[in-house]
Amino acid sequence: MARNPPVISTEIRAKLDAAxxxxxxxxxxxxxxxxxxxxxxxxGSVFYSAIDRKPKRAPPAQLARLKNIxxxxxxxxxxxxxxxxxxxxxxxxxxxxxxLVSDPAERKRALEQLRTxxxxxxxGMLTDDAxxxxxxxxxxxxxGKI
Amino acid sequence: MARNPPVISTEIRAKLDAAxxxxxxxxxxxxxxxxxxxxxxxxGSVFYSAIDRKPKRAPPAQLARLKNIxxxxxxxxxxxxxxxxxxxxxxxxxxxxxxLVSDPAERKRALEQLRTxxxxxxxGMLTDDAxxxxxxxxxxxxxGKI
Numbered sequence: 001m002a003r004n005p006p007v008i009s010t011e012i013r014a015k016l017d018a019a020x021x022x023x024x025x026x027x028x029x030x031x032x033x034x035x036x037x038x039x040x041x042x043x044g045s046v047f048y049s050a051i052d053r054k055p056k057r058a059p060p061a062q063l064a065r066l067k068n069i070x071x072x073x074x075x076x077x078x079x080x081x082x083x084x085x086x087x088x089x090x091x092x093x094x095x096x097x098x099x100l101v102s103d104p105a106e107r108k109r110a111l112e113q114l115r116t117x118x119x120x121x122x123x124g125m126l127t128d129d130a131x132x133x134x135x136x137x138x139x140x141x142x143x144g145k146i
Numbered sequence: 147m148a149r150n151p152p153v154i155s156t157e158i159r160a161k162l163d164a165a166x167x168x169x170x171x172x173x174x175x176x177x178x179x180x181x182x183x184x185x186x187x188x189x190g191s192v193f194y195s196a197i198d199r200k201p202k203r204a205p206p207a208q209l210a211r212l213k214n215i216x217x218x219x220x221x222x223x224x225x226x227x228x229x230x231x232x233x234x235x236x237x238x239x240x241x242x243x244x245x246l247v248s249d250p251a252e253r254k255r256a257l258e259q260l261r262t263x264x265x266x267x268x269x270g271m272l273t274d275d276a277x278x279x280x281x282x283x284x285x286x287x288x289x290g291k292i
Contacts, residue, residue: 020228020230021228023169023181023224023226025171025179025180025181025222026179027173027178027179031220031241032173032218032220032221032222032241033171033172033173033179033220033221033222033241034171034222034239034241035169035171035181035222035223035224035239036224036237036239037224037226037228037235037237072178074177074178074179075178075179076171076178076179076180076181077181078169078181078182078183080169080183082166082167082183084166084266086266086271089183091182091183093180093181093182095177095178095179095180120230120232125232
């Protein structure tokens with residue numbers, strides 16, 4: 001993908017920085033879309049998410065996610081917040097390519113950013129060898145009160 | 147799809163009834179997954195969501211949603227709630243087939259259920275001719291504190 005990265009407005013950037021959760025849609029061969037909530041960081045150009053060890057055990061869905069990305073890198077990432085006052089609704093839809101980070105330095109940097117954003121990770125839930133997924137935005141659209 | 151509907155436990159049913167928002171992943175031909183937040187009702191066997199007129203204008207994404215479903219009925223629906231206490235995290239992932247409701251009686255019933263669940267619809271945002279999508283679950287999986 002040698003196209004220019006999409007322009008992210010200051011307002012959208014603020015939403016991406018503040019958001020604590022996103023939903024990641026991947027494509028499972030033969031079974032259609034797959035969907036999980038993820039913790040993430042946005043570094044100004046790409047998104048990172050780690051395969052961590054959330055309560056009890058790694059859910060099988062996390063493995064599904066990696067397998068799906070390997071087969072079909074196209075993903076959608078949704079950042080939104082529900083509000084009973086519907087005049088306040090908004091969402092940011094990021095579509096792009098997902099890839100497992102293979103460079104150790106990039107992975108280390110991403111893990112540090114994730115640990116900084118989420119103090120919850122400090123209990124050892126995010127090991128140094130945790131797989132990290134990089135999502136490179138191709139199209140970013142937004143709607144509503146942003 | 148002449149298979150038996152998946153069994154929904156009492157605990158999962160309670161989560162589905164209480165949830166105010168879900169995220170719907172569809173597949174856009176040639177562009178990978180597409181993702182939007184939706185309001186919905188679950189009637190004990192299927193999910194309904196309407197193409198309403200949320201603040202200002204119908205976002206193009208809603209039209210994309212319908213076009214995608216027509217081409218590829220397989221969808222994923224995620225119901226979850228983020229919490230900073232990660233021991234409380236949970237999600238329900240519904241995978242199934244989506245279809246535009248064509249039967250007027252079924253559509254009327256679904257719109258009534260949506261208006262009952264969401265008082266916000268009473269301001270005329272949900273017209274009697276609003277398109278309604280039915281999502282029939284094929285597989286339901288859950289994770290976390292349910």
